[in-house]
Amino acid sequence: MVAEQRPDLETIDMPINMGPQHPSTHGVFRMVLVVSGEKVVDVTPHIGYMHRGGEKLMETMDFRQGIGYADRTEYLAQFSAELGYVLAVERLMGVEVPERAEYIRVILTELNRLTSHFMFAGAFGIDSGLFGTSMMFAFREREFIQDLFEEISGDRLMYAYFRVGGLAWEVTDNFVQRCHESLKTAERGIRDIDDLLTHNEIFMGRCQNIGAFTAQQAIAYGLSGPMLRASGVPFDLRKDEPYSVYPRLKFDIPVGNYGDVYDRFLVRIEEMRQSVKIVEQALEQLPPEGPIVAEKLPRRLRTPPGEVYAKVESPRGEWGVYLISKGGDKPYRLKMRSPSFCNLTALREMTIGQFLADAVMVLGSMDIVLCDVDR
Amino acid sequence: MMRAVILAAPSVDALDNPALSALLGLIVITLIMTLGVMFATWYERKAVARMQQRLGPMRVGPWGLLQPIADTLKLVSKEGVRPASADRIAWDLSLAAIFVPAFLVLVAIPFTADWFVSPMDLSLLYILAVGGLSFIGFLLAGWGSDNKYALLGGMRAAAQLISYEIPMILSMLAVVMVVGSADVYRIILYQDVVPLIVWQPLAFIIFLTATIAELERQPFDIPTGESEVAGGVFIEYSGIRWSLFQLTGYVNMYAYSLLGAFVFLGGWEWPFGTDIGWGYQLLLTMVKMALFIVFFLWVRTSFPRLRVDQLMSYAWKVLLPFALAQIFLNGLVLVYDLPDVVLLATSGGGALALCWLVYSVVRVKPRQPLRMVGNVPATAPGSVSG
Numbered sequence: 001m002v003a004e005q006r007p008d009l010e011t012i013d014m015p016i017n018m019g020p021q022h023p024s025t026h027g028v029f030r031m032v033l034v035v036s037g038e039k040v041v042d043v044t045p046h047i048g049y050m051h052r053g054g055e056k057l058m059e060t061m062d063f064r065q066g067i068g069y070a071d072r073t074e075y076l077a078q079f080s081a082e083l084g085y086v087l088a089v090e091r092l093m094g095v096e097v098p099e100r101a102e103y104i105r106v107i108l109t110e111l112n113r114l115t116s117h118f119m120f121a122g123a124f125g126i127d128s129g130l131f132g133t134s135m136m137f138a139f140r141e142r143e144f145i146q147d148l149f150e151e152i153s154g155d156r157l158m159y160a161y162f163r164v165g166g167l168a169w170e171v172t173d174n175f176v177q178r179c180h181e182s183l184k185t186a187e188r189g190i191r192d193i194d195d196l197l198t199h200n201e202i203f204m205g206r207c208q209n210i211g212a213f214t215a216q217q218a219i220a221y222g223l224s225g226p227m228l229r230a231s232g233v234p235f236d237l238r239k240d241e242p243y244s245v246y247p248r249l250k251f252d253i254p255v256g257n258y259g260d261v262y263d264r265f266l267v268r269i270e271e272m273r274q275s276v277k278i279v280e281q282a283l284e285q286l287p288p289e290g291p292i293v294a295e296k297l298p299r300r301l302r303t304p305p306g307e308v309y310a311k312v313e314s315p316r317g318e319w320g321v322y323l324i325s326k327g328g329d330k331p332y333r334l335k336m337r338s339p340s341f342c343n344l345t346a347l348r349e350m351t352i353g354q355f356l357a358d359a360v361m362v363l364g365s366m367d368i369v370l371c372d373v374d375r
Numbered sequence: 376m377m378r379a380v381i382l383a384a385p386s387v388d389a390l391d392n393p394a395l396s397a398l399l400g401l402i403v404i405t406l407i408m409t410l411g412v413m414f415a416t417w418y419e420r421k422a423v424a425r426m427q428q429r430l431g432p433m434r435v436g437p438w439g440l441l442q443p444i445a446d447t448l449k450l451v452s453k454e455g456v457r458p459a460s461a462d463r464i465a466w467d468l469s470l471a472a473i474f475v476p477a478f479l480v481l482v483a484i485p486f487t488a489d490w491f492v493s494p495m496d497l498s499l500l501y502i503l504a505v506g507g508l509s510f511i512g513f514l515l516a517g518w519g520s521d522n523k524y525a526l527l528g529g530m531r532a533a534a535q536l537i538s539y540e541i542p543m544i545l546s547m548l549a550v551v552m553v554v555g556s557a558d559v560y561r562i563i564l565y566q567d568v569v570p571l572i573v574w575q576p577l578a579f580i581i582f583l584t585a586t587i588a589e590l591e592r593q594p595f596d597i598p599t600g601e602s603e604v605a606g607g608v609f610i611e612y613s614g615i616r617w618s619l620f621q622l623t624g625y626v627n628m629y630a631y632s633l634l635g636a637f638v639f640l641g642g643w644e645w646p647f648g649t650d651i652g653w654g655y656q657l658l659l660t661m662v663k664m665a666l667f668i669v670f671f672l673w674v675r676t677s678f679p680r681l682r683v684d685q686l687m688s689y690a691w692k693v694l695l696p697f698a699l700a701q702i703f704l705n706g707l708v709l710v711y712d713l714p715d716v717v718l719l720a721t722s723g724g725g726a727l728a729l730c731w732l733v734y735s736v737v738r739v740k741p742r743q744p745l746r747m748v749g750n751v752p753a754t755a756p757g758s759v760s761g
Contacts, residue, residue: 014523016523016524016527017523022605023601023602023605024601024602024603035527038527038683038684125679126601126602127602128602128679128680129593129594129596129600129601129602129603129679129680129681130593130676130677130678130679130680131423131593131675131676132423132427132676133426133427133676133677136427136428136429137427137428140428196677197679200677200678200679201739202594202678202679202680202681203678203679204739205681205682205685205739206679206680206681206682206685208739208742232746234746234748239748250749251749252747252748252749253747253748253749254745254746254747254748255745255746255747255748256745256746257742257743257745257746258742258743263745266745267745270745270747355682355683355684356527356603356604357597357600357603357680357682357683358682360602360603
């Protein structure tokens, strides 16, 4: 039977609203997908649900209060964010940070990278349709590191432990031992996730050749972090523009060959192994005693007029703070360069032409933090 | 051997009426199955939790055993919301269209040698035919919900169920050819010495794979994929309607596990014969059924979800040709009256060929590993190396 021709009816592609309350948009992110059957024709990302005017807020706070706000921006890699902000202020003021404080900062930042990537691995497994097993494996180990952070800073989420010129207070007595224990559990977690996902046939079939970006495309879109390195660009701020004590530590940068979702996953897993190596070396080199905050700091921090851009390699990429000061105890203008936001710009090009299910995978592989996107 | 009907004690005159006794049997089976499903939800949560290094429900009752009762009470007392723009007829009909076939399947299943609701000569055909009806319900629910996720889920469900029905029925057909009967009862009796999984390993593998897809469990839970279509066809259903859908899913799991246990693992017949009494028969059935269920749970915690195109190509390009090959080989054995060992050889060879094909052709090719860029001299600030 031939279907009746109805000139008043037409075939259109179907727009689907995904988010802000969708299980796999990683927070309050919304994208309007236009699908033709199962294929994605167009994507329109909508952001801003988490916008709190963070940059403006930080301009109204003095330099010490701003640290807490850096936590709230990048809530999965708080120490990286704190470090970026603190580095900016220190460079403007010309403060020398004691060696012990630098080492502890690096240790905590790298442990924080582990927790962040654990979070990624767990959530990405769920994005790919695994029923929570990866999440449980990842969070089991993440919890140990989280406990360590809580012991040191007194908070599970908003650490606010770094200070301009050093650290807020001395670490606990058993810090080194606790770090070693955390590393041991972290290694077990990396191994478990590796066994569970990396060589899983279905996982490989789902991830490979999805959302692939060449090195040129990645640079053109301003990607950074694992997204950029998966595309074959060996660019890591810890190596290329070293800060803190990173030049003294030996580690490798994993670089992908294909630039697809699977490579991004592999790069992150490998980065976790490298982070373990970094922390182990830093623990060896950590001076057992010494000051943890720069001497002769005024009670009220004031910077000379000027501007500075400090950036760190956060788990998501280049997290930068651009700070203008006209003197005084508050920034005149503060701009945060968040890797989540810049990486998210590639979503449209990566997703168009893929399956609906792959759009979720591509978004998951970006490992965005919505507070960091919207600020 | 007498085929008694469940609950039909010969002394009760009223139950001599076959229609009445069948109805009674259906009611009893529905109640038993509902209780069984409640246990299955608890067991699934516990087993999956252990696999994920959690405890699972622990608060309600000892080891959380009363959790399903609490869940049921909560679900039944919840408000059943219907979207204002839903197609009311399709919305309500879908419930029946999914719910009823699942329970009707149980009518033809012989739980022990004497216990089943209705004897049939073509019970396997009946089970497959009625069990295959549920895709109508998914389409109705997908369309009637007036929700794009539900629509996508409904379309996915229809495509998936129809696609995997075919290899599954063909694998069953292979068994029917060997046994010479489409009666589950006869198939069970046939396996008094050796279960059919030995003679038909290829058919078993196809059946097992297709069953997971039919049940829409991971890794084939594409129609309801939480991370993609956020529940699929069930997205707009709530309260008692939603719980009926879930109930149906578990009943189907029981039904297909029982079918697998009867057709391939010898049911209550193998290895002790028929004369061990109904209690042991029931126990044997339960154990074999549990093997399937545990396998489903194990798979559920281990595998991510397939993509739609991968799912389809696996059904049509891999499972279907092999199912046809199995039938063809069985046909050769029948026509030339070859000994049973040939069955084992051909089917075993086919199973190995399937494994080889999946391993070498379908499998994702190994790729170049990551490059490790170590200890590069720091490049000039602002420049991008590589």
